Amino acid sequence: MPLTEQTRAAAREIIARYPEGRSRSALLPMLHLVQSEQGAVTAEGVEFCAEELGITHAEVSAVATFYTMYKRRPVGDWLVSVCTNLSCLLRGGEEVYERLSKNLGVGHDQTTEDGTITLEHAECLAACDYAPVMTVNYEFYDQVNPDSAEEIVEALRRGERPAPTRGGPLCTFGESSFQLAGFEDPRPEGVAGQGVGTPSLAGVLLAEAAGWKAEDGVAGAPPLTPLPSNAPPSAASAPAAPASSSPASSSAAAPASPAPAPGTPGVPQTKVN
Amino acid sequence: MPVTPVLTRRWTAPESWTLATYERLDGYQGLRRALAQSPDDLIKLVKDSGLRGRGGAGFPTGMKWGFIPQGDGKPHYLVINADEGEPGTCKDAPLMKADPHSLIEGIVIAAYAVRANRAFIYLRGELIHAGRRLRAAVAEAYRAGYLGRDILGSGFDLDLVVHSGAGAYICGEETALLDSLEGRRGQPRLRPPFPATHGLYASPTVVNNVETIATVPFIVNYGVDWFRSMGRERAPGPKIYSLSGHVTHPGQYEAPMGTTLRELLDMAGGVLGGRKLKAWTPGGSSTPLLTADHLDVPLDFEGVQEAGSLLGTAALMIMDDSVDMLKIVRRLTQFYAHESCGKCTPCREGTTWMVQILSRMERGQGDPDDVDTLVDACDNIFGRAFCALADGATSPIVSGIKFFRNEFLPITPVGPSGSTTSVAGSANGAAAGGAAAGTPGAYAGAH
Numbered sequence: 001m002p003l004t005e006q007t008r009a010a011a012r013e014i015i016a017r018y019p020e021g022r023s024r025s026a027l028l029p030m031l032h033l034v035q036s037e038q039g040a041v042t043a044e045g046v047e048f049c050a051e052e053l054g055i056t057h058a059e060v061s062a063v064a065t066f067y068t069m070y071k072r073r074p075v076g077d078w079l080v081s082v083c084t085n086l087s088c089l090l091r092g093g094e095e096v097y098e099r100l101s102k103n104l105g106v107g108h109d110q111t112t113e114d115g116t117i118t119l120e121h122a123e124c125l126a127a128c129d130y131a132p133v134m135t136v137n138y139e140f141y142d143q144v145n146p147d148s149a150e151e152i153v154e155a156l157r158r159g160e161r162p163a164p165t166r167g168g169p170l171c172t173f174g175e176s177s178f179q180l181a182g183f184e185d186p187r188p189e190g191v192a193g194q195g196v197g198t199p200s201l202a203g204v205l206l207a208e209a210a211g212w213k214a215e216d217g218v219a220g221a222p223p224l225t226p227l228p229s230n231a232p233p234s235a236a237s238a239p240a241a242p243a244s245s246s247p248a249s250s251s252a253a254a255p256a257s258p259a260p261a262p263g264t265p266g267v268p269q270t271k272v273n
Numbered sequence: 274m275p276v277t278p279v280l281t282r283r284w285t286a287p288e289s290w291t292l293a294t295y296e297r298l299d300g301y302q303g304l305r306r307a308l309a310q311s312p313d314d315l316i317k318l319v320k321d322s323g324l325r326g327r328g329g330a331g332f333p334t335g336m337k338w339g340f341i342p343q344g345d346g347k348p349h350y351l352v353i354n355a356d357e358g359e360p361g362t363c364k365d366a367p368l369m370k371a372d373p374h375s376l377i378e379g380i381v382i383a384a385y386a387v388r389a390n391r392a393f394i395y396l397r398g399e400l401i402h403a404g405r406r407l408r409a410a411v412a413e414a415y416r417a418g419y420l421g422r423d424i425l426g427s428g429f430d431l432d433l434v435v436h437s438g439a440g441a442y443i444c445g446e447e448t449a450l451l452d453s454l455e456g457r458r459g460q461p462r463l464r465p466p467f468p469a470t471h472g473l474y475a476s477p478t479v480v481n482n483v484e485t486i487a488t489v490p491f492i493v494n495y496g497v498d499w500f501r502s503m504g505r506e507r508a509p510g511p512k513i514y515s516l517s518g519h520v521t522h523p524g525q526y527e528a529p530m531g532t533t534l535r536e537l538l539d540m541a542g543g544v545l546g547g548r549k550l551k552a553w554t555p556g557g558s559s560t561p562l563l564t565a566d567h568l569d570v571p572l573d574f575e576g577v578q579e580a581g582s583l584l585g586t587a588a589l590m591i592m593d594d595s596v597d598m599l600k601i602v603r604r605l606t607q608f609y610a611h612e613s614c615g616k617c618t619p620c621r622e623g624t625t626w627m628v629q630i631l632s633r634m635e636r637g638q639g640d641p642d643d644v645d646t647l648v649d650a651c652d653n654i655f656g657r658a659f660c661a662l663a664d665g666a667t668s669p670i671v672s673g674i675k676f677f678r679n680e681f682l683p684i685t686p687v688g689p690s691g692s693t694t695s696v697a698g699s700a701n702g703a704a705a706g707g708a709a710a711g712t713p714g715a716y717a718g719a720h
Contacts, residue, residue, distance in 0.1 A: 017434045019348070019391065022474055027456030028439050032398075053456070066458040066614075068440030069398045081399075085360045086558060087517035087590050089604055123442065123608055124360040124558075125399055128517035128590070129524045138401040167402040180398055180437045184408050191405045195370030196284060200363075202524025203513075204284055206540055207276040273289045273371045 003048050007037055011052050014182060023053050027063055029181040031070050036177030039074035069180075071118075075173050076111040078156045081122035082134040082149070088124075092145060093132035097121050099146035100153055116157050129199035130165070137176045139167030142197065168193035196273050275536060277503055279511045280487050281527045284371040290406045292413040295374035301419055303490030307382040308427040315386040315493070322492045322500045323509040328354055328445075328482030329556065329585045331508070331574040334489075340469035341387045341477045349389040350473040351380060352454065352480045355396040355403075356438055356445040359557035360608060361588030364513040364525055365483035369396075369403040372487070373410035377433065379486035381419060382493060384431050387479050391432050395450050398438040407435045442612035446660045447480040449614065460616045461660035484513060504530030508573035512587055518553075519545040519593040531571040534589060538568075548593035552676065556585020558605050559665025561672035582672070598677040602669045603631035609666035620663035623654040627670065639683045644674055647681075 011030050018025040027049060034045030041064045049060045064070045082088075082097040097119075104112050104119055111118040127133045130142035134149055141152055142165040155162045161170040168190035171179075179185050198205070206212075283289050283298050292300070307315055320335030341349055353376070357365040369376060376394070384392050396404055411433055414420045422430050436454060443449045444459040451473050453459035472478020488510060492500050501509040508530040514537055517523045521542030528537065534553065544550050550565045555572060561582040563570070570580040577584045592601065610624035627650055634643055651667035658664070674681055 019474070022455070024456035025436075025454060028453065029437065031439065032437065063456065063458055066441065067398075067438070070439055084604070085608055086554075086601065086605060087361055087523075089601075090518040090590070090592060090596070122399075123611065124358055124362070126357040126363045126366045126397065128361050128363045128588070129515060130363075131517055131523065135399070138399055140402075168405060176401060179401060179404060180439075182408070182435065182437065184412065185405045191290075191409045193402060193405075195290065195402060195406060196367040199522070199524035200367035200371065201281075201284055202516075202522050202541065203276045203526035203528070204278040204281045206526075207278045208285065210276075212276055212278075273284060273286075 001037055003034060003037055003044060007033065007048070008052070010181070010183070011048070015052070017182065024055060027053060027055075027060065028067075031060075031064055031067075032177045032180040032182075035070060036174045036181060039173060040071045073111070076118040077116050077173065078136050078170075079118045079120070079138075079173055080134060080136055080153060080156075081120050081125070081138075083123070083125045083127075083132060084121045085124040087128035088132040091131040091143075095146050096132055096134060096144055096149045100149055103150060104153070112157075114157070117153060129202070130197065135167075136164065136170060137173050139164035139170055139193075141165050164193070166194045166197060194273065275532070275540060276526055276528050277511045278527050279491055279503075280368060280372070280375065280484065280513060281525060283375070284367065289371050290373055290410065292374060292410070292417060295372070299494065300374055301378055303493040304378050304381050304419065305425065307385060307493050308425055308429065312386045312388060315382065318497065319386070319489065319492060322497045323507070324485065324488060324492060324500070325508055325574065326482055327484035327488070327512065327586070329359065329559075329583075331584060334481065334485055337469065337481070338383070338387050338479060340467070341479060342470060343388065345477065347476045348391065348474075349387055350476060350478040351384045351387060351389040351392040352447075352451065352473060352478055353380060353392070353394040353483060353486060354445060354447060354450055354480055355394050355400075355483050356442075356450060357397055357400070357483070358442045358445050359559060359586050359588060360605070361515065361517055361554055361557045361590040362586040363515050363517065363588070364586070366397075366400050366403050367525060368483055368487055368513075369400070370406050373403075373406045374414065375487045375490060376407070376483055377410055377414050377419065379489040380433060381424065381431055382489050383479065383481065383486055385427075385429050387477075389479070390430050392434075393454060393473075394433070394435045395444070395454055396435055396437050397444075398440050401437075404435060404437055411435060441614070442608075443614045443660075443662060446662060449660065450480065451478065458614070460614045461662075463659060505571065505573045505576070507575055512572075514572065515586070515588045516541045516591065517589070518591040519548065519596075520591045521545050531573040531576060533569050533571060535568040537572075537589065538591075544591060544593050546593070548595065550591065551594040551596055552592045552598070552601075552673075554585075554588065554590045555580075555582050557588040558590070558608065559583075559661070559668050560585040561668045562676060563672075564676050582668075598673050598680045599631065599635055602673040603628065603635050605669040606631055606666065609662065613662060613666070617658035617660075617663060619654045620658040620666065623650050623663070624666050626650065627666075631670075634681065634683070637683075639681075641683060643683075644678065644681045648674060 014029045015023045015026040030049045031041055034048055035041055046057055046060045050057050084093045084097050106119050109120050134141050134144050152162050286294050288294050316335055316338045324334045325331045380392050420433050438444050441459045444453045446461050448462035449459040468478045468480055504510045511527050512530045513525050513527045526540055552562045552564055554560050555577045563582055567580050570576055574584045606628050610628045613620045613624050615621045630643055647670055651671050654663050655667045
């Protein structure tokens with residue numbers, strides 16, 4: 001698909017985000033943009049970026065070949081990335097990768113013949129507490145095992161869009177790349193998709209269950225309750241005399257609080273966000 | 274008070290990522306207080322709080338802000354390092370997803386303090402959902418007058434752009450990040466000059482980690498005494514500890530600086546399956562491994578350093594007694610070889626060669642000199658590159674050999690098929706011997 005005037009307009013929108021005379025900062029998002037149209041950074045995409053930014057092809061290519069997420073060959077419909085770095089390796093990530101590779105008949109950075117799946121093993125995806133993880137077009141499937149990963153990939157090949165554990169509902173590689181170029185996800189269900197699950201909340205749930213609060217260490221400091229907006233700036237840190245403080249006394253210290261803090265009995269809570 | 278949810282406290286609130294929830298839970302109160310003070314007073318406040326960078330190096334944040342020359346007539350920039358990628362590190366991603374406004378509020382306060390009118394969040398590309406939440410939050414903040422022109426009537430202007438990277442661990446290194454943000458290959462710069470005077474676009478720039486900046490509104494709101502009531506004298510405040518690997522309940526545990534692994538493991542249900550602890554990283558794969566002898570090391574900057582490692586990002590990857598240390602070290606070295614940007618010869622060539630040696634050893638084809646060769650190579654890599662990636666690459670090898678030398682020494686090969694091994698064995702009974710594992714068993718330590 002050739003790049004259009006619409007792509008050019010989007011590119012100029014990207015350039016406008018950066019200070020005047022610093023348009024080259026737009027290069028990374030623009031490479032995501034041309035990839036969103038063509039499924040890879042093509043020669044035309046390189047030319048387009050060079051022309052818009054007034055830099056050379058060599059300068060653009062040097063950047064395009066440096067970063068893992070820019071693809072030189074068109075990606076399949078679904079980019080399946082399996083983390084095999086340490087935390088995931090310890091929990092079976094390598095076995096997940098091996099199973100998918102065997103079943104799909106492709107290795108790292110290769111695409112199935114039908115063009116549906118590109119497989120890659122990924123370096124740490126910053127979700128170590130959900131290990132082993134895999135992503136499809138960068139949405140997370142947590143705590144997978146070889147069987148569940150195989151089911152997800154089979155569903156993708158059947159044309160289904162299995163719901164990720166965390167992230168927005170699956171969108172196409174082109175749509176993902178467009179968001180990476182810095183454009184908002186137009187779907188309300190995109191931003192609302194689950195962001196964190198139980199592992200991210202492990203500590204805070206433990207604290208809520210036990211009634212531990214950070215303010216218990218300092219008498220009189222009510223950090224977890226809303227402050228009266230007209231309080232003088234020093235009020236919050238002013239030390240009070242008694243050394244013992246309980247959750248009850250700290251909420252009493254802020255009588256003007258318009259809403260209870262999370263963890264207060266009666267406040268509805270979601271365990272996922 | 275084993276867990277102290279401060280940064281993580283809003284994460285369980287319904288729709289925690291929205292401005293409405295954030296404002297209901299103290300949101301942007303710190304900003305109002307900050308704008309009523311002078312920028313210099315804010316820098317002093319953060320200095321007095323003792324806040325130290327949460328991105329790995331532990332540099333005093335207030336001091337970093339104080340290095341920005343004032344009245345120099347140049348534009349100043351604030352850049353947030355959200356390129357979370359150090360293996361084991363998974364704290365900034367949930368923070369940005371669950372509580373993006375806390376980062377934005379911290380950014381506005383920090384930018385006001387260092388007199389920057391432009392700020393960027395350099396977000397790791399793969400974290401697409403964090404990008405959604407951040408971009409939505411930035412748009413909300415603009416609409417509510419927390420960003421843009423004349424913020425809350427203070428006369429202060431700030432523009433904030435969320436900039437997605439494209440997959441490169443090296444961009445977590447601050448000068449490589451700046452080059453990347455300028456539209457170049459992410460390769461580290463020679464220092465000096467430092468970013469404080471010659472950063473983004475050769476202008477004075479503060480680069481701070483997500484967790485560091487998200488801590489700032491709390492300090493402004495609740496003060497130095499409160500902040501210093503947690504943690505240690507030289508490293509006060511709460512810290513998000515990330516537990517992963519062979520642990521019963523992996524996750525984020527926000528606790529006072531200086532909490533020990535023993536305490537954290539207690540909270541997290543202990544080592545998975547009740548097995549014995551063999552090794553762990555205190556702060557990601559670039560920090561030297563520690564062992565069960567270090568369970569009571571206080572996990573703050575100095576405490577871990579005294580134990581021979583580094584706090585790094587407080588990413589604790591737990592390994593039980595079933596792991597094959599040679600395989601672990603080989604895999605981590607592959608990571609560094611893949612992520613080396615190629616600028617410095619010792620790192621580019623050294624990591625590649627070390628992967629080959631370690632892989633050969635793992636296949637049972639090592640020779641007795643290999644351990645010395647590896648240690649010698651690490652000696653010649655450490656401190657001989659522009660940035661800390663090279664130093665980090667030597668950590669698993671040197672510490673692995675230090676504590677588990679036997680596992681790196683060849684013995685007479687066992688039977689032709691070798692014994693089976695699986696680092697995942699205790700986790701879910703996964704099958705042993707993936708293709709990459711070769712035929713271990715030829716080494717004394719292989720299980």
